[in-house]
Amino acid sequence: MDYKLLLDSVVMAGEVMLRSGAETWRVEDTMLRMLRMSQLKTAQVFAMTTGFTVTLDDPSMDSLTVVRRIESRSMNLERVDQINQISRNFCRGELTVEEMFREVKKIYREPGDTRAHLPGYMILTAGFTLMLGAAAQDAAVAAVAGILSGFGVWLCRRIGLHVFLVNAIGAFLIGVTAILCTRLLPGAYDLHSIIIGSIMPLVPGVAITNAVYDTLHGDYISGAARMLEAFVTAAAIGIGVGLSMALFQVI
Amino acid sequence: MIGIIVQLTGAFLGTLGFCVLLNIPRKLWAYSSLVGTAAWGVYLAAETYTDAVVTLNFLAALTAAILAQILARFFRAPVTLFLIPGIFPMVPGAGMYEIAYNAVQGDQELVNHYIMQTLQIAGAIAVGIFLADIVQRVIMPKSITKS
Numbered sequence: 136m137d138y139k140l141l142l143d144s145v146v147m148a149g150e151v152m153l154r155s156g157a158e159t160w161r162v163e164d165t166m167l168r169m170l171r172m173s174q175l176k177t178a179q180v181f182a183m184t185t186g187f188t189v190t191l192d193d194p195s196m197d198s199l200t201v202v203r204r205i206e207s208r209s210m211n212l213e214r215v216d217q218i219n220q221i222s223r224n225f226c227r228g229e230l231t232v233e234e235m236f237r238e239v240k241k242i243y244r245e246p247g248d249t250r251a252h253l254p255g256y257m258i259l260t261a262g263f264t265l266m267l268g269a270a271a272q273d274a275a276v277a278a279v280a281g282i283l284s285g286f287g288v289w290l291c292r293r294i295g296l297h298v299f300l301v302n303a304i305g306a307f308l309i310g311v312t313a314i315l316c317t318r319l320l321p322g323a324y325d326l327h328s329i330i331i332g333s334i335m336p337l338v339p340g341v342a343i344t345n346a347v348y349d350t351l352h353g354d355y356i357s358g359a360a361r362m363l364e365a366f367v368t369a370a371a372i373g374i375g376v377g378l379s380m381a382l383f384q385v386i
Numbered sequence: 387m388i389g390i391i392v393q394l395t396g397a398f399l400g401t402l403g404f405c406v407l408l409n410i411p412r413k414l415w416a417y418s419s420l421v422g423t424a425a426w427g428v429y430l431a432a433e434t435y436t437d438a439v440v441t442l443n444f445l446a447a448l449t450a451a452i453l454a455q456i457l458a459r460f461f462r463a464p465v466t467l468f469l470i471p472g473i474f475p476m477v478p479g480a481g482m483y484e485i486a487y488n489a490v491q492g493d494q495e496l497v498n499h500y501i502m503q504t505l506q507i508a509g510a511i512a513v514g515i516f517l518a519d520i521v522q523r524v525i526m527p528k529s530i531t532k533s
Contacts (some may be wrong), residue, residue: 156408157464157466158466161464161466170444193530198400200485201461210407210408210409211408212408212409212410212411212423212467212470213407213409213410214409215464215466215467216463216464216467217412217463218412223462232479248409252406252407254406255404255405255406255407256403257401257403257404258399258400258402258405258406258455259399259400259402259403259404259407260400260403261396261399262395262396262397262398262399262401262403263396263397263400263475263479264396265393265395265396265400265402266393266396266397266400266401266475267393267395267396267480268389268393268532274396277502294428299533307488325486326514327483330483331401331479331480331483332479334482334483335400335477335479336404336407337405338474338477338478338479338482339477340469340473340474340477341408342469342510343473343477343508343512344466344469344515345466345509346471346512347515347516348466348515348519351515351516351519351520365508369460369482369504372482372483373482373484373485373486373489376482376483376484376486376487377486377487377489377490380486380487380490381490384490
């Protein structure tokens, strides 16, 4: 077995997973399982939310070590699933190292997802507003607010704004749209439900879930980091919505 | 009754939206969305017995987590593919909004109330996920030792 090739593919797989928002323990677990296929004496992985280091060592050879720093992350669970499948097949012996390397590299080379997913935002915000027991006209306003904030978030990400600002701006847009629509359009609206439903794409559900999973698997540092991420995101949303409401109170 | 069906449809659509945003594989969309819908169904059903938001969120999150574990085994996919969209109906977005709203209104007491409530709900969701995962690991041990 070509150990260098194995290590390279494992590092790429780990990088894709961490970038795509997989839990830290899953990244460690997957990389370790793949490295164990080498049957070498030492295989170690240490992953955190912001990077990882891998070592492969045996008395018969020099040790191989790789460190990777992950700078940006964006959720893309499809890629996590793809890497998961490749690793499963490889560990069951259905793929050789060379085949595995090629498949991982194909995913690694794929450009990140740059679509704005506006239809997703629309059904999401409308759906959650309905879920909260609001009426159809509330859901319609929420859909508009969702699309606008989704577009704003996409634009802000494109120009590379800080995550905190992106979330605050998204929430601000929701607040402004919802308040304007409910004030200017005829009919009775439930502003609370509209705003609560519309901020759902921004709320830190992913961070909460991953925080629980990382903590549960003994990755306390990553778990704490994700919890902090959830707090910061919540604060950003609060500031965004609060600002929009304060603005309309002044006017 | 119609209200409940509308709410469940809303939960389905909402979680479906998350499947799109999170780039979950298309063939799993329906299942992930059903996890969220089922969780919200449990929430609504339990609401007739109790008003305690912590209990309600705990039960709903537990439902989502158990379903996600089963589906993950069945499809041999990471459990988060089902769990992350599944728990979104419970994530305390309402609490975050109420905190901001009351802070702007200047009602400090309500702000404190909602901060505590939001933290409790987040904790309840966490415990729900914890429990399902621990049970799963007792039933089906499969992890590898890391050192």
